[in-house]
Every structure is written in structure tokens, then in C-alpha cells.
Amino acid sequence: MNEGGSEPLILVFSTNTISDPGIDFTGLMHLHYPTRTVIVRLPCSSMVRPQFVLYALTHGFDGVFIAADGPDCPYLAAACVDITSQRMAEAQNLLKENGIKPERLAMAGICSVCAEPFVRSIKAFYDRIKDLGKVEIGEV
Amino acid sequence: MSGGVKNTVLEYRKKTGVEPPKELTELVKEINKIKAKITNALKEGPKTIPEIAKEIGMKESLTAWYVLTFVKYDLLEPESQTDEGYYRYKVKG
């Protein structure tokens, strides 16, 4: 068990109809990924307010991963990617302004059967955050 | 669970005059015997189904059926596995 030490804690924003079932599917396939990943589901990744990311990184989390719908999004379709990317850029700026490395936020399109892609992306992100270490205000 | 509660099974028997079928009462006696034999066989330590069958002198498949049913009813539990793929069972608790 992590003693609150070096292992990072990741917040994953998933989406009700596509990426959350994708993460379900990952479990269904019994594919493993780091356990220090908390999944909070939203209707659509475009709902991620930049301030939520900052809030997470100042409340125990070391990284935020947006499991986006990509062009399959039932609400925004192809526009979803653009809109979410804009929010992401704003969030990264917000992090910088607050002295936090913008690399602590990542996004990937996770479809409803994207078990392996999810595992790949979340593991890579986890390793990246592990290298960055625990979050610290003023790290940039 | 008080004595004042009517015993509907008894009343039913009295009223209808039904008797338990002999083959069933024999079966229950048999089950009790098998249960005792199996728990007895496991006294000195966990055993696999073929080992239990040998000790109590019963067919392996019938032994398997009762052992696994007793596991289901929490009387027995699997303990460890042999290299050949058998489980050893012990009395639970």
C-alpha cells in the first residue's frame, strides 16, 4: 500500500455513455491498470470546467485524465473534441498561472470498447505523473 | 420463535393423514450417516475426494456430490490444492 508517498493519485473524468462504459469494458476484460485512479463520470467531457482541474490538483490529486468521447459523443459529435480541447488548453493555462505543471492534465478519446487503449493511455499518464512527483504549488 | 405459535406442519399431517414416504426417511438416515462418515474422515486432516471416498468406502462420484453439497451449505471448505488438480477439504470452523 502506498504510504501517501511516491505513488501518484489520478482523477479520471469519464463520460456516461461512451468512455465510462469503455472503462467498464476494461474491467470486464480483467485488464489491469494502476489502482490509484478515481473515476468521476460526467455526461460529456465538454463539461470539464478548467477550475475543476485546478481544484483536483489542489485537493489530493497529482494528475487529471479526461477520458473523452471523441467524435462518437452523443451530444456534440465531432465538435466534442474541439470543445473539450479548448477547455483543456484553458485548464493548462490556469494550472500554469497557479504554478502547476500543465502536463498534469491529459486527454484521450476512449470509445465504449476501448479497453486496451484506455489501459495504455492511463498507464503512460500514470508513469508520467509518477516521474513528475507529487504535485506542488510553484513547481513551475 | 415461541412455543405458542401453531405448528402448521403437524396440523397438516394430522388433518390429511399424510405419512412421510419411506424412501425419503431412509434417504435422510443415509444422508446423516454420510455426513458423519465424511466429517469423521476429515478429523485427522484435510483430504481430497478420492481419499475420502476410499476411507468411507463410497463411490467417488457420490462422495464428490455430497462433499461439494456440504461445501455449498458451509459444512466443509476447500483447503488447498494438490498438483493433480484435486482440492483437499476440511470441516469448516
Place this chain on the structure above:
Amino acid sequence: MSEEELRIGVYVCHCGGNISDYVDVKKVVEAIKGEPGVVVAKDVMFACSDSSQNEIINDVKEHNLNRVVVASCSPKLHELTFRETVKRAGLNPYLYYHANIREHVSWAHTDTREGATEKAIRHVRAAIAYVRNAKPLEPIRQKTMHAVLVIGGGIAGLRAALDLSRTGLNVYLVERSPFLGGRTPQLYRVYPDGRRGADIVKDLVSELIRRDNVAIYTNAEIKSFSGYIGNFEVEVEIKPRYIKVPYDEIKEKIKELPDEIPDEFNYGLTKRKVIYYPYEGAFPRIPVLDLDHCSDVETIKELLGDAVDLEQKPETVKLKVGAVIVATGFDPYEPKEGEFGYGRQGVVTLPQLHRLMDLGNGELKLNGREIRDVAFVYCVGSRQKKSSEEEEVNEYCSRYCCNAAMYISSLLMEQGIRTYHIFRDIRTYGRHERMYDEVSRKGGIFIKYNEDEPPEIEEEGDKLLLKVKDLLTAGEQLEIPVDLVVLVTGMVPRKTPELDELLRISRGRDRFYVEVHPKLRPVETAIGGIFIAGACQAPRDICETLSSASAAASKAATVTLRDVIELEPFKAEVDPNICDLSKKCIEICPYEAIEIKNYEGIGEKAWVNKAKCMGCGACVAVCPTEAIQLNGLTNEQIRAMIEAAGKEVII
């Protein structure tokens, strides 16, 4: 509400070992017992079982619980179940949250019990934080239109339309091509009863056109689509036919026109005229002038006089419906030039064979020549192997083709024609096995080919030579001279990109429409009120298509037979006191659900039309003042969940 003391019940499910084998359920319960407001915290074997649901209800009553959390499987499975449970206990169903500790935890982390337990605790804590900030919500009650739009006039659309109209609902049937019937009228005879495809359609159509609550639009397409379950608004554009009179009136005159254009009804085996009426009995009986292929308008005007009207313009009708059934069907797979000899004289597809037999009134002739031997090559365009990522192939089995080929071969064999069957697996499932049996008994010859060594077809004199290695005779190389090779082609979904875009329904990897759940919700799409029927969802035969059409109609009826439907209350809402009228929400909303409204005493602020709001939350992310939030998932709730889940876990 703020005065109310929080009394939360938390139930952590073992799922009969599915969770408890990998998550220490007891520790999860221990860890959250002390959370503020938690009054009851329990582990249960099967939270979804009736007795556990009753236990929750009893606890709510006994302990005056006002919030409930169940931590079990994916919310996709049981969130609704427990909302119902909570409702039965007398609570508002939205004072409930469902924590996923199976798919997201136990099953994904079977390698570390400690890690899985810690993650489960974080998920349950987040759920508790959610309900702590939850407010009662009421479903949005929406009046629903007693009308259904059916897109596609093949047998699926016809069956669905007929079923719905019989209950008294208004039905609008829209067919893209100029005639009803889809692919079925092209079939010579269909298994198992040997009826003509055209007759099957004729029976359905004649029943349908008698009804006064059905409007049929042929040569028509959906132009715009908006709204939501119970209240969709649709614009249909009806293209001109340019012909004003029934076929019979101008039949003789049309005959004078030259054959110019490959006849799509006969899969190009014959040619047709620019004025087109595909087969006897087609509905409507008004022919259509194919203006795109018409080179000489003047001759036609001269010939037909008043029967033709080139001034006709497209018409648009606006419809209001409560539900939509999509039944856009399939196209037969078109083999590539050279694929199994396709393109050679004497190599036809199964749909073409149907046309040949129909044109010959049951007798099979090719270019006037008698046919004695026919080889059927199965799995053409089906069960294809992917060689590269980009390549678009049909990996699926097309289901109907073995049965169909077997049936038509038995008809051929009755005429003394010898049949060869070059197959991979014969999949005459169910009762259709009888047809396979019959063909074998009558002397049909079966040769199993290896998918990696497909048969080769060469020309030899006026015959075709089929070369194949037969797995049933230990790989013997056979050379079979035949008169006709029939490629038993599969189905590919009809391409309708504009329609998909308008309806926002999605397709799977096989390019057929995806159902919302392949097992238990096979005719529903992810969009409420839009249903799919027939071969646009998966390959299927006529009987199966009719069943799926009725099933889709049934779902549409559950929406439209009622006066009011209830929608989930997860909609955006503006607090006009905080709104600074930045209009950012209005700009970003894809559904045009946000308007400016004059609030009494406050002035002009943003306002959400809840019927139009789909609840995506895009507006929430851009509001500078947090004036617009999502009911059921407020910013406060998200922050509370983040905070609760981010706390250290000490086990």
C-alpha cells in the same frame, strides 16, 4: 433542505464474489462508517436482489434515511434499479448515487486486493459526497405526440408502420426511392414458403394504404431533424416524379421509349427506360421520370403530353412525431471485379440469380442458353479477413445467405439442374437445416474450401471451370465445369451518412447501426425515442426483419401511446441572480436550448429550455460566474466528490 439533517445509508455489494473476491468489502464498510451523515453502512451479498432491495427500503423507513448510496456493479446495470428502490422507500429517487466498484474496481484490479480496496473506498466516499450535496429532482413531464415517423419503406418499415397505425397512432412513412418495398420485391421466391418477394410487399402495402392515419412519402428524404423523445420535428423533402398519371395510362407510350439505363431493379442484368416503373404491382403506381438520365426531354413531352409535368418542384412537409423508427435496410455486397471470377460471363450474384429466375418465370437461362450445372460459392463478401487496419472488410457472417442459397438450389434441382456448393461452413441454422438436408438428399454436392485458398473460376469453352481444393476429401484438387457460378453474397448496410448525421445515431465497427444493448435492448439506439429495425441493424432474413420491425414499433408505441412521457431531470439551469449575461452558454450550446429571457425584477438573463436541453454540460464549463449548472451534477457536487476521493485512505 439545508436545515435537514443528513442521514445516509450506504450498501456495499459482494456481487456474490464478483466484488468481494478482490475487494475487502468489510473494510470498505468500516472505512466509510465514520463519514459525516452516514447512519447505516452495510455489506450485502446481492444488492440487486429483491430481499436486499427490501432491506434498503426497511432501513430508509426504520432509520429515517434521506440519502442512499449503493456501491456495486456498473451504473449502466443497476442505477435505475436502485433509483426505483429508493422511490419505493418514499425518497426522491435522485437522492441516490451509484458507485461502481465492480467494473471500475474489483474486475480491473484482480491483481491487488489492497489497491482495489483503497480505490473502492475512494469511489464510495465520492458517492457519499455526491448525495450529501444532492437535491430532490423531479422528472420533466413532457407531452408526447401520438405520431411516429418510419424511415424506410422496405418490409421492416412497412410492418412497423402497419402495426403502429393499427393502434390508432398517426404514422408517416418516408421512402427515399420512388417506390415502396425495398429489396424484397427483387426476390424471386423466398424460403421457407416459396412466396414471391413482390407478393409479400403487396400484401403489406395494400393493408397499409387502406388506413387513413398513414401518410406515405416516396421519393422523399429527411431534410432536417430536431427535438427530443416525444417531440421530434422533422422536415421531409419530396422530390418530383414529373409524371402525373398512373402507369397503366401511359404504359403503351412508355414502351415506345428506348432502353437506355442499366435497370437497378434487375441489378444491371437488363436495361430500363427513363420513365420507370420497376415491376408490376409496385406502389405507388405512378411511374417516375429519371431526369438525371434523360437526354431528350422534348421527345418525352411530345410523347406523353399532359401526363408529364417538368415544372414540378420539390415539396417540403413538416412533421411532428413522438418517436422515430429507422429501417434503412441493406445493399447486397457487390463483389469486386475479378473477386471469385466476378465480371466473367456466367458469374452472377445470388440477388442476380433471383432476378434471372424471375425474368425467366422460374426457368433459368443465361443469354438464352440452358443451364445444367450451377456452382454456389458461399461467404462472398462475408467473413472476410482484415489484412490491414485501414482496409474496410466485412468480418461478419451475413446470416441469411446459406439459407437463401439452399432454398433456391432446391428449386433449381427440381428442374433437374445439378448444384455444387463451395462452402466454408453451412450455416442453415434452426429449421433451415431442413433445406440443407433436402439439397443433400437430392444430390447437391458439397465441397468445403479453405478461406486461405478460395476457389478459382476460369472460362473453358462456353463453360466455366471452377478449381477448388476440397477439405472434405483431405484436400483433393477438384476441377468442376459448370454453366453458372452464383456468388452467395452477403449484406452490407445501406449507406446513409446524411441521415446518420441528422439523427445522431451511430454505427458499429461492422458499419451497421448499434443498438444500445446488444442483448436486452436490441432495437433501441442511444438516442431516446429513436429505434432501429431490420437489416440496418444487422443482417437478417424476412421473418427476422418483420419481428424486429414489430419490436421497434412496440418500443415506439411505449413512447407515443402515452399522453405524457417523463424525461430525466438532468438539465442545465440558470440562477438569474448570478448570471452576468456573458452569453457564452448560448454560444456553446449545440441544441439552441439557451435563450435570453426577461426575469421579473432581475432583467434579461440566460434561460434554459429544458425540453431542448440534452444535459451535456458544455455550458457549465464556460460560464464565468457559475450561474449555469447541471441539475443532478452541480459544480458543488463535483468539487465535493473530488475532495472526498482525494483524501488519504488509511486501512
Place this chain on the structure above:
Amino acid sequence: MSVKSWYERKYYGEIEDLPEEEYDVLVIGGGIAGIQAALDLGDMGFKVVLVEKEPSIGGFMYKLSKTFPTMDCASCIATPRMAQVFHHPMIDLLIYSEVEEIEKKGEGDFRVKVLEKPRFVDSSRCTGCGQCELACPVIVPHEYDWGLAGRKAVYIPFDTAVPRIAVVDLDHCIYCGQCERACPTEPPSIDFTQVPKIHHLKVGAIIIATGFHLFDARLKENYHFGEYPNVIHAMHMDRLLAPTRPYHAILRPSDGKEPNNIAYILCVGSRDKTVNNPNCSQICCMYSIKQAQLIMGALPLADVTIYYIDIRAFGKAFEEFYQQAKDMGIMLVKGRVAKIEQKENGDLIVWYEDIENGGKLCKAEHDLVVLSVGLLPNKEIANVFKGQKLEVDDVGWIKPVDENANPVETSIRGVFAAGTALGPKDIPDSVIEGGAAAMQCAAYLSEVRGRH
């Protein structure tokens, strides 16, 4: 047990005759097709009564491990539906009840007699705690597990049963009263004063969703099912693989060993005129491939061989699922199995005709053989119609009056059928037909009642 034998029993009191109740639709059979039909009709606003002869609704699906090709856990997706139908305001359930007689008085007017069998357990009090079951001294094979393990004479049908309450199996009761004494409710929920009830229903339309039964593998004598303990049928294996499985692991019945070389024999009792079933059973290929995949997951070192004639992976995403199985290393042998022999240690020798290698007779050893048994019709329902003939085909499946026009309509107007009552089929096709039958009922009722 037949309806008749329930009449012939002795009861504490007279059989209770209930006053007539009126419903729009009667659905016979609480499996997934019947449940779907009832839910759709209920959602449309029709009043429905659903009759199920077993002590729980759910039909066949709840016994399954996972479902092909999506590998959803069967009980996980079925239980919400069971709960939904149980709690639906427009749907009443008559569980542990059998339709005894149906008489058609006119269009939209059927009179139905239903016998509700006594559970000898008060359903309003029973909490499903299982104390009675622990106390009962009788152990008999449990039907739910196809006899793989035992149950008591009083028992809770299964973990996810709806309703999850006990039932007394009178055939195996020795009237010792242990259950009643052990029952913690006050007064005890065990109640032997219960008597059968006759429900008189007046309904407008009927849906038959009475399902199927498995082929009796004993009839294939060469396979020695019922004689060699390690020759089991595929539904046994589905139970062994289910999360609610009877054993703590996948074990073979002869001696409790974990098998590591398992054979599947397809088309047992299907495509076989010698047992009067020339039809293909439509689902066996896929459930066998599903089980093979699950076995590979549960016993990674085990070999799985499937002896097949044709692999019928014909439904949506089935072929892809089949290819996946091949990639996992499941061995597929095109061959008819001639006979099975048993060795001293319980292992089995399978003699088969190797079709793709010239048809020579070969043998292979396995430590467990699974027979992929076919589906056969439940024929009793055709006998309950008084004065009307429900047409069935030569095997006994209900015959649609015109399958290329309306595949769920039977020979009796106003009576519809759905699911495996019409022939073997998988879950989505059964669900589709459940919906289709609901639609046809709605249309029929609207017409005969003159709403349109």
C-alpha cells in the same frame, strides 16, 4: 409436475376458487421473452398478468454464466429486468402457477383458468434468510444447478430469484417441521395450511412465451450420459462457470478434480433424425464457444477441443467472437463423434470421424466431455386450449400462421407467441420477439375493441 397431480394431493383445506379478474393481456412464461412482452405492454398502458410456473421468474437466462458474444454476465443483465417486471404498476404476477385451460369466447375475450400452487411459505412474511433451508434434513439434486449439487426440500430457488423467498418441495418433504421451527419470522413464514388457488382470468389477448426444454442426452446411448459421471451437458458447464456456481471451482463430477482437457461435442440431439430432431438448435455452437472462452480464462492451462460439424456463428458479432476463440487457442475439430468410452480413472476416450482428414476414425482422450445439447419444445401449452387448435410443427414448436407476414401470430387469432416457444433462438432474438408479440397484442386489442 403436472397440473393434475397438484389436484390429486391432499390439502389442509378446500382448493380455493377465486373470483374473476380482468386483464388486457395474459403472458404465459416469465422468461426473458415473456418479461419483455409484459414490460412493453405495461409501458404502453395495458394491464398485464404474467404467469410463471417456476417459483421464480427469470426463465432460462438466469441460469447462464455469461452471454455471447458480449460476455455480459447473464444474471447481471437479467435481474434488473426481473425486478422491473416485478414492480411494474401495470403488471401482476402469478408465480408458481400454471395455466390449466384457455377458452376463447370471442375476439378479445379469452377465459383462462390458472392454478396457483401453494409454496407453503407466506410470501408476505418470508425474508429469504435461508434458516429453513439450513434446518431441513433432506438433500435432493437441485434443478437450478441441473443436479450438480444438492438442495433441501425447502429452499430458496436461487440467489437472485424474484421473489427471493423459500418454497417447499412437497414431493421430498418428510413433514418433520424443522423448517417451521427454524423460521425466525413471527409467526413463522412456513405455512402448511396453504391450499392451491384457482384464478379465473378474463383477458383480451394472450402471449405464449413458454420456452423450451433441453434434449435428454441419455437418448444418445453411445455417449453414456447419466452413466459416465464425467460426461455432462453444456448447461452443467454454464452453471460451473457462473458467478453463482454450485461448486467453489470448476470441478468434474466423478471425483472433484479440476479438468484440464475438456471436449465439447456439438449437435447432440440436433440435426439428428435418429432422435426425431432434424433441426439445428441454433444456439449450441455459440454457447459452446462462449464456454470454451470462459474455461480458457478460468483454467488457463486447460485444453479445450470442440468437435463440430459446422460452426454456426451467424448472428451479430458472432463470427468475430468465433475467430477470437480460434485465436485464443481453442481447438476445433470438424468431426462427428461416434462413441465415448470410460477409463478406470474416469477419463474418457472420444472416438470421432476426422472429416477434414479423409474421414478416418480417430480417438482422443479427455478428462471431461461436455455435450452441447439441443433445444426441444415444451408441448403442454397446446393442450390447454379448449375448442381451438394451436398449430405446432412436426417437432412441436408453435407454428406461426404466416411467418413471412407476421412471425409471432399463431393459428388462434388473438394468441401470439414469442421466444423459444416458436423455436430455438438466442437472447436478443427472444427479446425482439417479446417486443413483436407485445406490438401485435396492442394492435389486435385496439382493433377488436374498436379503438381504430
